[in-house]
Amino acid sequence: MAETPSAFFSAVVVTILAVLGGCSAPSEAARAFFVFGDSLVDNGNNNYLATTARADAPPYGIDSPSHRPSGRFSNGRNIPDIISEQLGAETTLPYLSPELRGEKLLVGANFASAGIGILNDTGIQFRLYELGARRVIVTGTGPLGCVPAELALRSRNGQCDSELQRAAGLFNPQLVQILTALNRKIGSDVFVSANAFGMHMNYVANPQAFGFATSKIACCGQGPYNGIGLCTAASNLCPDRDTYAFWDAFHPTERACRIVVNHMMTGSSEYMNPMNLSTILSMDAAV
Template sequence: MVSLKVFFFLLVYILALSHRFSPTEASRAFFVFGDSLVDNGNNNYLATTARADAPPYGIDYPSHRPTGRFSNGLNIPDIISENLGAESTLPYLSPELSGERLLVGANFASAGIGILNDTGIQFVNIIRISKQLQYFEQYQQRVSSLIGPDETQRLVNSALVLVTLGGNDFVNNYYLIPYSARSREFSLPDYVRYIISEYKKILARLYELGARRVMVTMTGPLGCVPAELALRSRNGDCAAELLRAADLFNPQLEQILRDLNDELGADVFIAANAFRMHMDFVSNPTAYGFVTSKIACCGQGPYNGVGFCTMASNLCPNRDIYAFWDAFHPSERANRIIVNQFMTGSTEYMYPMNLSTILAMDARTK
């Protein structure tokens, strides 16, 4: 027979464990799905060329070491976490993501992926969006073993979710090579309608898996990144065809988010107008303290937009005055400007509401 003293000790221990693994009232999990703009290092654990695990990536990260983020320092999910007063979510493939750290959330993003499964095939081994959603299901099973199914559902339902997809379906699929398979199959307007219909299925599946606050970024001005300037621009003007792709894609994406919200009877999906967020400093870099929005800090060739950023590349001494870190990705400082619009932007940037409004509104309904 267990003595009263031992029973009391076991009761205290069990209560301490349940407290340890219960999300606090103040905490809010954060989940990230998407491509290299939001990948925190999942591709480090994969045999793929789509990696950012070598210097000078991470030169301005707190550790000054590459982390797998396609940035000189922090990326958009890191800065959102910072604004939430939370630690950054770990890559889902990281062995450190276990126990209590699971309750912070997880980053499922993988550089190179798109809405379509054939996007990024040249990178071979990447976590396609269907697999990211499977990992999200697996994540919930893991958390359920810690805090039980009811608390897990509450954690997921109350979480913030960020989804960034679409850019690679153009630059790493439709326009990857002249006369690509997809460009022979579809005219650009038909291709956009096709990927939008596929995207709607992905977002509906996220809702089925419990996501209730989902920020979805529109694609940025793809024709204005240094890689596309190097490839397609003779005078430094943004590549018109890729701007046309964004002009077709973004309004249709916003429309399906409205449609989904109407079907659900709630503002589940929030449209983040990344095109406008980027174009603010692309079209007027000096107004934001940048010396250039055309030349990447790290790279080679015209606009430093050719090939990968490596130790052999040109490297600017001051990353804060460059809008682009490498051929495709914003610098940390540019990411901070973008996230500021996530937090406080008007409905021209965040529709139907910004993140500060979401946080305040959800706090009142707890």
């Protein structure tokens, strides 16, 4: 079952919560990476759950190294995979995977699950500091009104839905304020806000500048903008995923995810506040 627009809205409010470091001083040996969120960052947990929100059938994973579906709602890698790649680390395994044992646990784990809502894990996220997390990246909402699913349901001329865009515009600044206040209370820049709206909106508003042919039509799907339902073997499928910003009705392609991670790694304070991931890694390496 595809996520409904309202479920998608609540699910992406905190898309990814990445935790770097442990209870001791951060170091290359001690760093671990934990992921919390929804289908945008799920790397296969729903394969082990009794749910219809699954990405375990072709053509999901068509551009992955194995060219097979893995449970990622993507044509290939997703944002956590690419962050791990940038860290020079192995990709974290789903927490439900039977392979997550022994030394694999030292890399971290992915707790994301497609279809999850923010109310299920609010509070747990901010208690992570007490459990030893020392670097936490929290993303705001992306351009909710611009995904193909919303264009299919709400748009008559291909323009993003203004109501959902306004909702994101109200939420995101308040998230930054909350995280800033938490850092002041702790006395350290533990929580980092990632401006997912700006990161995604760059290529959504000007796809050609990023080498995309379109940011409105999903590569895989059906109906207007290929925005009805999720991707199946019976869906329309574009031949070149690199020219599409969206893979299916809700999720970006691997290439779009790489643009987002580039912002996370080296973006200015407009995108990563108070610092980007490269700065975090340099600071931690100096400790």
